[in-house]
């Protein structure tokens with residue numbers, strides 16, 4: 001059986017200025033010991049404006065830094081957009097693509113997300129590709145079909161466990177305090193694992209994160225599920241105590 005190291009990723013979304021972001025990152029860095037002593041990798045994804053500052057804050061520490069989105073092109077006339085290469089240039093090693101807030105608020109399709117993930121790989125970043133159904137889709141019994149289609153449409157050529165992570169985030173669980181049942185999370189992660197065959201060369205080694213109202217009180221039971229290899233955390237990643245408690249809940 002493949003052993004996958006847990007990944008605990010914090011998506012700060014549109015929160016934090018330089019000072020509080022640096023304080024949060026420094027707090028986490030102070031808690032992280034040598035890699036060999038940990039069961040998990042720790043990642044923070046601040047807003048683009050402070051990625052460089054946060055990368056400097058945690059330089060030399062075992063806290064990785066990532067972006068929350070990138071453009072598919074390396075450069076060009078794209079006002080307001082940021083290339084994956086630009087994220088790498090300021091110290092990011094990761095980037096989230098296809099978050100439901102991008103899919104919904106910016107009408108991003110799986111085809112576009114696939115191009116963005118390809119851009120991440122081109123720039124040497126690890127892509128965290130998000131998938132997840134809406135509440136209406138789940139109520140209609142279409143959750144697995146929706147997620148399978150997003151997965152098939154969003155994973156680029158050349159994706160491997162070394163450069164790609166999948167995050168399952170049911171849209172209705174994000175920021176609501178609601179989560180699927182443990183059985184539903186396990187079933188979806190199992191389905192994603194099965195569907196990764198044919199999409200990546202090493203499906204058993206790909207990390208599949210769960211995201212959506214992860215907090216210290218539910219982290220252990222979620223992270224204890226088969227095929228849950230970490231968490232993509234929103235609100236609770238803004239408090240060092242909570243984010244650290246979630247990381248500590250890794251089995």
Ligand SMILES: O=C[C@H](O)COP(=O)(O)O
Pocket residue numbers: 011099169173174175176177211212213214232233234235236
């Ligand atoms: O990217 C993170 C997710 O959207 C989860 O957010 P949340 O933990 O605030 O529910």
